[in-house]
Amino acid sequence: MNAWLAQHRAALGAALRRLWATPLNTLLSLLVIAIALTLPAFGYVLLDNLRDMGGDPSGTQQMSLFLEVDASRKDVAEIESRLRQAASGKWRFVSKEEALKRLKSSEDMAEIVDSLPRNPLPDAFVVELTRTEPEALEVLRKEISGWPKVAHVQLDSAWIKRLDAFLKLARLALWMLAGIFGAGLVAVTFNTIRLQVMAQAAEIELARIIGATDAFIRRPFYYFGALQGGLGGLVAAGLVFGGMALLAAPVADLAALYGTQYALRAPGMGEVIALAGIGALLGWLGAQLSVSLSLRKFD
Amino acid sequence: MIVASQLSKRYTGGYEALKDVSFEISAGAMVFITGHSGAGKTTLIKLMASIERPSSGSLVVNGQNLSALRRRALPYVRRHLGLIFQDQKLLFDRSALDNVMLPLQIAGLPRREAVRRAQAALDKVGLLAREKAMPIALSGGEQQRLAIARAVVNRPAVLIADEPTGNLDEASAAEIMNLFADFNRVGVTVVIATHDRHWVETSQPQVLQLDHGSLL
Numbered sequence: 263m264n265a266w267l268a269q270h271r272a273a274l275g276a277a278l279r280r281l282w283a284t285p286l287n288t289l290l291s292l293l294v295i296a297i298a299l300t301l302p303a304f305g306y307v308l309l310d311n312l313r314d315m316g317g318d319p320s321g322t323q324q325m326s327l328f329l330e331v332d333a334s335r336k337d338v339a340e341i342e343s344r345l346r347q348a349a350s351g352k353w354r355f356v357s358k359e360e361a362l363k364r365l366k367s368s369e370d371m372a373e374i375v376d377s378l379p380r381n382p383l384p385d386a387f388v389v390e391l392t393r394t395e396p397e398a399l400e401v402l403r404k405e406i407s408g409w410p411k412v413a414h415v416q417l418d419s420a421w422i423k424r425l426d427a428f429l430k431l432a433r434l435a436l437w438m439l440a441g442i443f444g445a446g447l448v449a450v451t452f453n454t455i456r457l458q459v460m461a462q463a464a465e466i467e468l469a470r471i472i473g474a475t476d477a478f479i480r481r482p483f484y485y486f487g488a489l490q491g492g493l494g495g496l497v498a499a500g501l502v503f504g505g506m507a508l509l510a511a512p513v514a515d516l517a518a519l520y521g522t523q524y525a526l527r528a529p530g531m532g533e534v535i536a537l538a539g540i541g542a543l544l545g546w547l548g549a550q551l552s553v554s555l556s557l558r559k560f561d
Numbered sequence: 562m563i564v565a566s567q568l569s570k571r572y573t574g575g576y577e578a579l580k581d582v583s584f585e586i587s588a589g590a591m592v593f594i595t596g597h598s599g600a601g602k603t604t605l606i607k608l609m610a611s612i613e614r615p616s617s618g619s620l621v622v623n624g625q626n627l628s629a630l631r632r633r634a635l636p637y638v639r640r641h642l643g644l645i646f647q648d649q650k651l652l653f654d655r656s657a658l659d660n661v662m663l664p665l666q667i668a669g670l671p672r673r674e675a676v677r678r679a680q681a682a683l684d685k686v687g688l689l690a691r692e693k694a695m696p697i698a699l700s701g702g703e704q705q706r707l708a709i710a711r712a713v714v715n716r717p718a719v720l721i722a723d724e725p726t727g728n729l730d731e732a733s734a735a736e737i738m739n740l741f742a743d744f745n746r747v748g749v750t751v752v753i754a755t756h757d758r759h760w761v762e763t764s765q766p767q768v769l770q771l772d773h774g775s776l777l
Contacts, residue, residue: 265669272666468650471612472711473640474667 269478277485280458281493288490291454295494295541298447300501302440303537307502307529309432312425314527325399326416327387327406331358337411338385344409345387348402353389361386384413444544447494451487451548458483459556466560476557483553484546491545495538502529502537562588562719562750563609568618570604578604580774581618586752586767588718591745593761594754596771602754603647605771606723609752610644611635623718640668643712643749645722649704651696651711657683658692661711668715682714683707686740702733709740719750726757734760 281288327345329337338355345353361383366375393399403417459466466479506528517524529537563586570579579601586592594602607613608620608627615628625638652660661682665675683689686706688699696704705725712720720741726734738760745751755761761768770777 264671268671269666269669272672464650465652465654468652469663469667470636471610471639472644472664472667473636473638475636478636478667 269481273478273481274485274489276482277489280482280486281489287454291450291490292494292497294450295447295491295545296497296501298443298450299495299498299537299541300505302436302443303498303502303529304505305432305436305439307506307527307533309429309436311526312432313429325389325391325403325406327389327412328414328416329385329387330411330413331382331384333385333411341387341409341412345389348405351389351391351393353387356386356388358383358385444540447491447541447544448548448551451490451545452552454490455483455487455549455552456556458486459553463560466557470560479557480553483549487545487547487549487552488542489545491548492538492542494545495541496534498541499529499534499537562586562590562623563752564619564621566619568605568608568620569616570601570608570613571616578774579608579771582771582774582776583618584769584776586750588750589745589748591742591751591766592753592769593766594752594769594771595756595758595761598756599773600771601774602756602771603723604774605769606721606752606754609719610642610721611638636667640664640715641717641719643715643717643720645705645708645712645720645725647724647727649708651704651707653696656693656695657688657699657707657710660696660707661714664711664715679710679714682710685713686710700733702729702736705729705733705737706740709737713744713749717749719752720744722751722753724755725753726755726760 327341329341342353342355358381362375362381365383366372391399391402393402399417403415406412406415469479506526510526513524513526563584565585566583568579568582569577571577582601582605594605596602604613608615609622611622611627611630618628620627623638623641625634627638630638652663658676658679661679662675665678670678680689680692683692686709688703688706688710691699691703696707699707709725712722722741725741726737729737734757741751741753753760
């Protein structure tokens with residue numbers, strides 16, 4: 263166990279020394295890896311923010327349920343009992359009188375409302391749904407539309423659907439981008455490690471004939487690949503934070519134009535660690551492929 | 562310690578470097594393998610060092626039958642052998658001490674213990690004062706002594722050397738041979754391949770003479 267630990271520490275030390283020994287190469291490799299990781303990571307953060315914007319702040323969706331104008335109290339009670347069974351969430355009954363009163367209270371409308379011979383507004387329910395998936399909401403809307411004395415069910419979800427479709431597309435594009443850049447990261451590591459194996463051919467050959475196991479020879483390269491990838495991930499996180507900082511002011515201005523406030527949500531600690539982890543994993547993979555291929559000639 | 566029976570080595574292309582060689586080297590012996598260039602000395606050394614595998618026949622070193630060994634077991638067998646090469650195979654990117662420490666690092670020794678043993682090995686070959694020197698700064702004889710320190714630092718039961726005095730002047734060669742004799746005196750089995758008859762005549766050891774791949 264001690265020997266095992268000591269060997270891993272030695273391999274890690276060797277990997278760090280190799281990174282440190284060629285600062286310019288290391289810097290360039292880190293930059294390439296960081297850029298490869300930054301693009302998908304930045305896209306992920308932006309999508310995440312867009313999704314935040316799409317969802318209601320309280321996480322609920324509203325559905326308006328208008329009854330026929332001639333619906334009686336009994337019909338209203340019937341709808342209410344059906345709602346109790348069908349919908350998860352809260353609802354509020356808005357009587358035609360209440361609706362008219364509300365309409366009157368808005369300045370420009372009062373005169374118009376007064377000129378009407380009778381109340382043209384129907385009774386209505388405003389339902390706050392806890393479920394937000396467009397598909398589920400659509401099913402619910404169809405079901406409620408079929409109830410007696412229900413004139414119209416309005417789900418303000420058309421734009422949510424569009425946003426959702428866009429987000430889906432963007433997410434797919436992001437995955438493809440991430441796949442391509444991930445492969446790039448693996449390739450960069452592959453090449454770095456290949457050059458290292460060539461540079462250390464003498465040491466590897468000697469180590470083998472005096473009793474080094476394959477694991478002993480491979481280990482420093484694995485550490486090197488993982489370290490390089492992980493550090494590249496951290497640099498990428500830095501670039502993402504930098505980009506967010508640059509975007510913060512314009513986004514606030516844009517939000518102000520729409521009369522709202524919005525601050526971009528920066529990636530958290532967990533996401534930074536995940537980014538470094540993904541970088542390390544891909545680096546390790548590149549090292550693994552490279553070492554397996556490069557060491558064949560020593561057999 | 563080393564038993565070969567009907568040992569043959571044929572390289573791809575059909576060249577037969579060793580033909581049907583049988584011999585026995587007992588523990589604690591000092592053995593010279595001699596012969597002209599191309600007689601098969603280096604091939605025999607490589608087989609004993611488990612760097613290459615026999616084409617046929619069996620070779621038992623230190624109780625291990627090398628021809629039947631699985632690939633995964635090879636590193637552990639190699640650790641019990643001390644190897645000295647014609648070209649020394651020193652690593653020029655690190656100090657003398659670090660060169661000697663390599664086998665101990667491979668074996669997984671803690672650093673402090675490894676430094677202590679590497680220094681002892683350097684002391685044994687008279688290079689302790691040069692422990693921080695880079696190999697390039699050492700003379701030919703010193704480089705070969707450094708290679709010997711690296712070979713013995715693991716305290717192997719067998720030392721196998723291929724032309725260890727090949728590129729050395731007579732005085733340095735004598736130093737090297739005296740070192741081998743010292744290790745042999747404390748019980749280490751020493752096998753040396755050399756074309757230099759001089760040493761064979763002065764020390765009168767067991768001699769395996771090869772000629773065109775066959776034992777004379």
